[in-house]
Amino acid sequence: MLRIRHEVNGGPEVLFAEDVPVPGPGPGEVLVRSEAVGVTLPTVRKVREGSTATPFGGEVAGRIAATGEGAAGFAVGDRVTGLCFADAYAEFAVLGAAMTSRIPDGASAVEAVALVRSGLVARGAYEAARVEPGESVLVTAAASAVGTLALQFARAGGASRVVAAVSSAGKAAFVRGLGADEVVLYEDADWGAPYDVVLDGVGGDLLGPGVRALATGGRLVAFGSGGGTVDAYELLVRGASVTGFQMRAIATGKPELYERWRRELWELWEAGTLRTAVHEEIPLAEAARAHAVIERRGNLGKVVLVP
Incomplete structure (x- = not known):
């Protein structure tokens, strides 16, 4: 082979x-x-x-x-x-x-690969952020496979403002079509802050701006592999928090929750709430x-x- x-x-x-x-x-x-x-x-x-x-x-x-x-x-x-x-x-x-x-019947192998793993990460990060209806949400790497589904979770969950952070203006129309109210570029000064929640799939040099974009009491969930350093003072002055999320911890430590999320992903896809x-x-x-x-x-x- x-x-x-x-x-x-x-x-x-x-x-x-x-x-x-x-x-x-x-x-x-x-x-x-x-x-x-x-x-x-x-x-x-x-x-x-x-x-x-x-x-x-x-x-x-x-x-x-x-x-x-x-x-x-x-x-x-x-x-x-x-x-x-x-x-x-x-x-x-x-x-x-x-x-x-x-x-499930009616879904292709390509759709399955685009939905399940990325959808589980997006769902897990969204849940870890404890997003409440009416809160504002910023998603980095918004044009990625996980980011596109995180935008849709935020939209379906009743966020008052869903903002996509992307690397270039050429991605704006794409992420707007998936539920983003606004689009900001990584190079922008303040990313249209403040936000109640930041879902960060990039890390690295963008972790700092993500923390600075948080509102008082805001929460950032880091689910990417890019690492990065958090300034504790920035958290202190905002009363904010940063949480790391890893899907494998759910899959191995909470298999019943993992299975329920997988099942619900397909239900949301079949209902048209999520699009790959x-x-x-x-x-x-x-x-x-x-x-x-x-x-x-x-x-x-x-x-x-x-x-």
Whole structure:
């Protein structure tokens, strides 16, 4: 089968394709013939900044080709989506059954990859912020796969003002179409502050401006992989707080909540409350091009590899 790997340290140019045997599922695992693979910013950063060459993890959607012992509730032929923690960029991927769910009739594999993982992160960050109806919400990385769904959660939750922060003015019409009342650029002076809630998917140098954009008693939830430093004085003068959110902590520590959120995502999608946004479907063999799109912040929604 075709699999994409990478050398140590570098950009998209260090990705390469190789032909390897199809893996087999272990206990509690399923083997999926991939139809869609999601590309995420953390994975792109891992290639650029990582000190060792590691497998590409990520979201995978397709049909089950084989099941391992103890993979209860799944059978060969089932259409599923889930997380692969090793070698997701491949024609076949091994998923843990506990992190796998069925794709409902009427949804494609590409839609599943665009909705589930990104939607879970957006939902979790929104819940962690304890957003109340009538509050104002700013979403950074608003044109990303997670950001587009976070905007929609804020809109559906009754926020009085939903603002999208993006890297370029060319993304304004796109995020407005997903529920943003206003659009600000990262380079703007004050981001139209203050806000009751900031959902930050970027981190790094943008974490500071995000904190400074908070209103008195405001809450920032950091869910991206960019790190960053928080000035405690800025929190003190605002009586504000910063919370870190990681989806894996919910998946492993609160599996019942994780499953409920997955089920509700599909219900919201079927009701038309949530819409997926796919920037482009790119052949698996051209994974380097997919990484380049994200590195230059060019994507509007999810970038998906198609084996």
